[in-house]
Amino acid sequence: MTGRRSGVRVDREGEEKDIATVGAVEQLAQRYRSLVEHTPDGICVHERGIVVYANPAIVALLAAESAEEIVGRPLTDFVDPASIPPMLDRIRHLNTAGAASEPTEMLLIRMDGVIVPVETVSVLTVWHDHLAYQVVIHDLTAQKVAEAAQRRAEQHFTTVVSQLEEGVVVVDPDGRIESINPAAKRIFGTETIADAELIGRRIQTLPLTLLDANAQPLPPARHPMARTLVTGETLTGYIFGVDRVDGQRRWLSGSSRLLNPDDPGSSAVSSFADITEFRASRRQLEYQATHDSLTGLANRSLILSQLAAALASSAELPVSTVLFIDLDGFKAINDTLGHAIGDTVLQIVAQRLQRALRTDDLVGRLGGDEFLVLLAGRSRMVDVEALVRRLRSTMADPIIARGHRIEVNASIGVTALTPGDPRTPESVLHDADLAMYRAKPSAHRDGSRRPNSTHAS
Incomplete structure (x- = not known):
């Protein structure tokens, strides 16, 4: 009695378990069907080359009105001819249930004949107790459009960049x-x-x-x-x-x-x-703005700028002495021999000054026959006096200009700078000019003496 009741109890538990299992399987199947029906990717199943299932996404992808237009037809009706051989080769290698192919790009043909680029994965699965191929199809149209746009943009960019100067x-x-x-x-x-x-x-x-x-x-x-x-x-x-x-x-x-x-x-x-x-060009313009066009020496603007910088220096003075140089009787050279010869004389005088001074010293032309020299570094007065004598001697050497032998002397005024010198550049220039005037021979102070010139044979 007990055994029979016990056996009945076992049968009921087994029956209950079977019912629970079936219910779980049905729930799982329902979830899977729901997933397949609502997935954005197309899914179809083909058996022996015939489509036996098509979800709504593949119906839309192939531009069909319903699944009935697709189910029952050969799969190859919807595959571009060029994609058929590699497709058949891929599924031929799927030998066991659950085996899947690698994601592969191919071309499908819609119901209206439009070609659609897709990526597919084929899986060998059991369909109603038979082996069949389930294919997951992802539409690549938007991706291909974006890639094409990117290629065009890159090509456009490359073309533009290649044409740039x-x-x-x-x-x-x-x-x-x-x-x-x-x-x-x-x-x-x-x-x-x-x-x-x-x-x-x-x-x-x-x-x-x-x-x-x-x-x-x-x-x-x-x-x-x-x-x-x-x-x-x-x-x-x-x-x-x-x-x-x-x-x-x-x-x-x-x-x-x-x-x-x-x-x-x-x-x-x-x-x-x-x-x-x-x-x-800019350097040339800067040079022209700061140098005398006739002699190539620093012009008045550059000379005064350098002198101002020296006076403003809080450290040791970069300029120790200023020399003001004037050519005696130069006006008479222009008046009697002409401006062309006068210009030649000025150019030769400029060259002689540059050769007689150090590279750190600045030589400039203030205008006319007036020159200014800024002596760099410390200078002892005895050295300055020796330099003045040497410059006068150098200037006194006869100049041959267009067949004329011209003797030109120079008057040189000297003014020294001191640390903390309160003068302005114009004041220093004025003091050097006065010193030059005092050094000029009285016969030349009015600039009227005729030049000492003979015709060179």
Whole structure:
């Protein structure tokens, strides 16, 4: 009796367990069906090459009105002919239930004939007690459109950069070239080197020497681009130079920034314009603005500027003595022999002054026949007096100008500067002028004496 009741109890427990198991399986199946029905990816099942199931996503992907338009048809009706052989080869290698192919791109044909790029994964599975292939299909249309747009943008960017007159170089964090445009190769003098040979090379291995703004060698590690790579800082308007293998020196105005400012490990792009001619032109303009066009000496503006700087110096005076030099009787040379000969005399006098003085001394022409000398460093009065005698002697040597032998003497006034000198540059100039006037022979003070000139045969 007990055994029978016990047996009944076991049967009921087994029956209850069977019912629970079936319910769990049905719930799992329902969840799976719900997942398949609502997934955004297309899913179809084909058995012996015939489609036996299509979810709503694949119906929409193939532009069908309902699953009935797809189910029952050969799978190959919806596959581009070029994609069929590799597809069949992939599923041929799936031999056991659960085996899956690698994600693979292929082309499908919609009901309206439009070609659709997709990525598929095939899985050998059990379908109603039979082996069948379940295919998960991901639409790549949007991705392909985005990739095509990116390729067009990159091509557009590459075309624009290649046509720029500015040089553009992209360098990775290790200092290796990632890209270089034709203008950069032209500026660097590396047009004959193929891009493939330049890409991956470090800047320091290029056949050129980098220079700083003062024309001193510039190690790549000190170039502003290196600072950008380390700090992420954007730098603009810096000047650097390159000495090319052909002997040319080019001056460049550059800027550098990270390609991706949000990525500290980003590569950097440097763009630079060739300003060699502009720099030379500017230097020429600066020279013309500060030098006498006839003699090449410093002009009045530069002389007074240098004198003002010396007087303002709180350290040891960089200028110790000022010499004011005037040519005796020069007006008569212009009046009797002409301005062309007078200009030649001034040019020769300027050359003699430059040769007689040190390179640190500044010689300038104030105008007419007046010259000013700023003697650099400390000078003893005895040395200054000896210099004045030597200058007078040098000036007294006859000058041969266009067949005329001309003797020119010079009057030289001297004024010394002292530490903390309260005078203005104009006051110093005035004092030196007075000293020169006192040193001038009385016969020349009105500038009317005729020049001592003979015709040289």
